Amino acid sequence: MNFEEIYHASKDQIFNLVLQYLQNIEDTEEVTQDVFVTVHEQLDNFQNKSTISTWIYRIAINKSLDFIKAKKAKKRFGFITSIFGDRDGELKYDQPNFDHPGVLMEQKEQMELLFSHINALPDTQKTALILHKIEGKSQQEIADIMNSTPKAVESLVQRAKTNLKKKITKKRRILR
Amino acid sequence: MKNTNNIDPTNRLASIQKVHAPEYMLTRIYAKIDSLKEIKVKPSTAWSMIGGVAMVIIINVAILFQNNSTIQSESTIISEMGMEINNSIY
Numbered sequence A: 001m002n003f004e005e006i007y008h009a010s011k012d013q014i015f016n017l018v019l020q021y022l023q024n025i026e027d028t029e030e031v032t033q034d035v036f037v038t039v040h041e042q043l044d045n046f047q048n049k050s051t052i053s054t055w056i057y058r059i060a061i062n063k064s065l066d067f068i069k070a071k072k073a074k075k076r077f078g079f080i081t082s083i084f085g086d087r088d089g090e091l092k093y094d095q096p097n098f099d100h101p102g103v104l105m106e107q108k109e110q111m112e113l114l115f116s117h118i119n120a121l122p123d124t125q126k127t128a129l130i131l132h133k134i135e136g137k138s139q140q141e142i143a144d145i146m147n148s149t150p151k152a153v154e155s156l157v158q159r160a161k162t163n164l165k166k167k168i169t170k171k172r173r174i175l176r
Numbered sequence B: 001m002k003n004t005n006n007i008d009p010t011n012r013l014a015s016i017q018k019v020h021a022p023e024y025m026l027t028r029i030y031a032k033i034d035s036l037k038e039i040k041v042k043p044s045t046a047w048s049m050i051g052g053v054a055m056v057i058i059i060n061v062a063i064l065f066q067n068n069s070t071i072q073s074e075s076t077i078i079s080e081m082g083m084e085i086n087n088s089i090y
Helices: A003-022 A025-045 A052-083 A107-121 A124-134 A138-146 A150-175 B009-017 B026-037 B043-069 B074-080
Strands: none
Touching: A003 A025, A003 A052, A003 A124, A003 B026, A025 A052, A025 B009, A025 B026, A052 A124, A052 A138, A107 A124, A107 A150, A124 A138, A124 A150, A124 B009, A138 A150, A150 B009
């Protein structure tokens, strides 16, 4: 398979996966582009230890998590500069902006809240939950992508659900 | 009253619809790949540049050491160069 064939076969899947991590269309386009640039660069070095789609999924997950980390670091730096006084008082980071085209308008508020809780989960739980609940992958497929076992994936999804329930209940108590 | 605590909040995630990647993305990917190619320096070029800088440093150090070993006293240099001042004006 050449690069363009791979791109056309997986572009929508990868775009959707990255979108679940970032929930912002602009950031998703940027990261998806980076994913395929890496695929183009590394295609000759690809060893058939896994399927191409598993390999691309791994790249997409790592790029998305790296992007989130970089954004958080930028946010922290922006906070520090704002404490020490910025000339025009402007923050040097972008506020997170929920812009998920796959979410229905009437559910936007609820989904934004749900995603804010998902974003606070540990990376492994978040990945297992997104792949299982949104992307509809089987435990075996997720285990292949995450270099893990189906049992471990099942446990990650369960822990993610429990943590989410706790966070939501806590939030409801605060709001009452 | 309905107990909302037992409802799995992740069930709502199933309603998220799939979207299509924008048509222009492949063009942008190729533009990114091309821009990276322009920035990339061949390893051979990088090594020859490092070698060149190292050579300049080695030559400079060698000259410094050579000069140190042949330092002559001020009076010797003055006499060898015929720079002695033998008048009373200065």
